[in-house]
Amino acid sequence: MKQATRILHVGRPRGDARGQPVNPPVMHASTVLFPTVEAYEAADGQRYSELSYGRHGTSTSAALENALAELEGGYRAIVLPSGLSAISAALLAFARPGAHVLVTDAAYGPTRNLCENVLHRFGVDVEYYDPRIGAGIAGLVREETTAIYCESPGTASFEVQDIPAIAAAVEGRDIPILNDNTWATPCLFPSFERGVDISIHAGTKYIVGHSDAMLGVVVCNERYWRTVRDMVGLLGYATSPDDCYLALRGLRTLSLRLEKHEANGLAVARWLEGCDMVERVLYPALESDPDHALWKRDFRGACGLLGFRLKVADRENAVRFCNALELFGIGASWGGYESLVSIPKPTRKVSTIPGEGALIRIHVGLEDCDDLIADLKAAMETVAA
Ligand SMILES: *Cc1c(COP(=O)(O)O)cnc(C)c1O
Numbered sequence: 001m002k003q004a005t006r007i008l009h010v011g012r013p014r015g016d017a018r019g020q021p022v023n024p025p026v027m028h029a030s031t032v033l034f035p036t037v038e039a040y041e042a043a044d045g046q047r048y049s050e051l052s053y054g055r056h057g058t059s060t061s062a063a064l065e066n067a068l069a070e071l072e073g074g075y076r077a078i079v080l081p082s083g084l085s086a087i088s089a090a091l092l093a094f095a096r097p098g099a100h101v102l103v104t105d106a107a108y109g110p111t112r113n114l115c116e117n118v119l120h121r122f123g124v125d126v127e128y129y130d131p132r133i134g135a136g137i138a139g140l141v142r143e144e145t146t147a148i149y150c151e152s153p154g155t156a157s158f159e160v161q162d163i164p165a166i167a168a169a170v171e172g173r174d175i176p177i178l179n180d181n182t183w184a185t186p187c188l189f190p191s192f193e194r195g196v197d198i199s200i201h202a203g204t205k206y207i208v209g210h211s212d213a214m215l216g217v218v219v220c221n222e223r224y225w226r227t228v229r230d231m232v233g234l235l236g237y238a239t240s241p242d243d244c245y246l247a248l249r250g251l252r253t254l255s256l257r258l259e260k261h262e263a264n265g266l267a268v269a270r271w272l273e274g275c276d277m278v279e280r281v282l283y284p285a286l287e288s289d290p291d292h293a294l295w296k297r298d299f300r301g302a303c304g305l306l307g308f309r310l311k312v313a314d315r316e317n318a319v320r321f322c323n324a325l326e327l328f329g330i331g332a333s334w335g336g337y338e339s340l341v342s343i344p345k346p347t348r349k350v351s352t353i354p355g356e357g358a359l360i361r362i363h364v365g366l367e368d369c370d371d372l373i374a375d376l377k378a379a380m381e382t383v384a385a
Contacts, residue, residue, distance in 0.1 A: 004256070060244045075222040076219075091115070101147045148170065168195070198219070207254065269285070303335075
C-alpha cells in the first residue's frame with residue numbers, strides 16, 4: 001500500500017462489527033471498573049496493552065499510537081501531552097549520574113534548556129556536536145555515552161544530519177540514536193530504515209495540523225520501547241483523549257497537506273533565492289542547498305518550514321520585515337494550515353549557522369503561493385524603503 005492509502009486506514013476500528021463509525025470513538029476515563037480483584041490485577045499487569053487506569057491511556061490514545069507506529073515503521077508509539085514532554089521523557093530514559101549524552105548543536109531551544117537545566121543538574125554530561133559531524137561522531141563517543149540525540153533538519157538552521165553514518169559509527173553498542181523528526185513527520189523520513197532507534201515528534205505541529213492542540217509522540221523500535229514506556233509511566237504523563245482524537249483527525253490529511261506545503265515552500269524558497277535583499281535561503285529541498293544531496297538520499301519530501309538570511313545583519317530589519325507581513329502570523333509553533341514568521345534566537349555553542357545576515361524563519365502554509373509571495377515582496381519593499 002502507498003503511504004497516501006495507509007494514512008487513511010491506520011489505527012481505525014477493524015473487524016466485521018456492523019454499524020461501526022469511521023473514526024475511533026473518544027473514550028474518557030480515570031477509573032476503570034473490574035468485576036474482581038483478580039481481573040483488576042491482571043489488567044494492571046498488562047497496563048501498556050489493556051485498559052487499566054486513565055493515566056495509562058484509553059482506546060483513543062491506543063488508536064493514535066497504533067496509527068503512528070505503523071505509519072513510521074516502528075515497534076510501538078507512545079503519546080504524550082506535548083512535544084517537549086516527549087523529548088524530556090525520551091532523554092530521561094537514558095540519563096543517570098555520570099552518563100554522557102551527545103546532542104546536536106542544531107537542537108530546538110527548549111531541548112537545550114532541558115539538557116542544561118535538568119540533565120546537567122542530575123549529573124549528566126551533555127556535549128553538543130556539530131550537526132554536520134556524520135561518521136566523525138565516533139571521535140566523541142565515550143565509554144559512558146548513553147544516547148546520541150539528533151534533530152534533522154536543524155530547528156532554525158536546516159542542516160541535514162547524516163543519520164545513517166552516525167548509526168553506523170555506534171553499531172553493535174548499546175547507544176540509542178534519538179531523533180526529533182518533527183520537520184519530516186512520519187511521512188517524509190523513514191526513521192527506522194535510516195538507523196534511528198527512537199523517533200520523537202511534536203505532534204502539535206503537522207500531525208495535529210490545525211494549531212489547536214498540544215501533543216507529543218515517541219515512536220520506538222523493539223529494543224528501546226520498554227525503557228522509554230516505563231519512564232513515561234514513572235513521570236506520570238497522561239494525554240487527553242480529546243487531543244488524541246484531534247491528532248487522529250489531523251493525521252488523515254497529513255500526506256495531502258504536506259504535498260501542498262512542499263510545493264508552496266519550494267515556490268517561496270525559489271522566490272527568496274532570487275530576491276536581491278536575501279543573502280541565502282536555508283531549505284534542503286532547494287537544489288543549491290549544501291545538504292540537498294543528503295536530503296534527497298534520505299528523505300521522501302519536504303515540509304513548509306524554512307529559513308533565510310537578509311543581506312543586512314541588524315535585527316531591526318528582520319523585525320520590520322516580520323511586522324510588515326499581512327498573511328504570515330507572528331507567534332510560536334508551526335505546522336498548522338496557516339503561514340507564520342519568527343526570528344530565531346541564537347543558541348549555537350560549537351558550530352555556526354551558515355551566512356551572516358539577519359535570520360528569519362517562515363512556515364509556508366496552505367494559502368495560494370502567489371498571495372504569499374506578493375506579501376513577502378511588499379514586506380521586502382517596506383524594509384528597503
Ligand atoms: C515545537 C517543537 C517541539 C516542541 O513541541 P511542543 O508541542 O510545543 O512542546 C519540539 N521539537 C521541535 C523541532 C519543535 O519545532
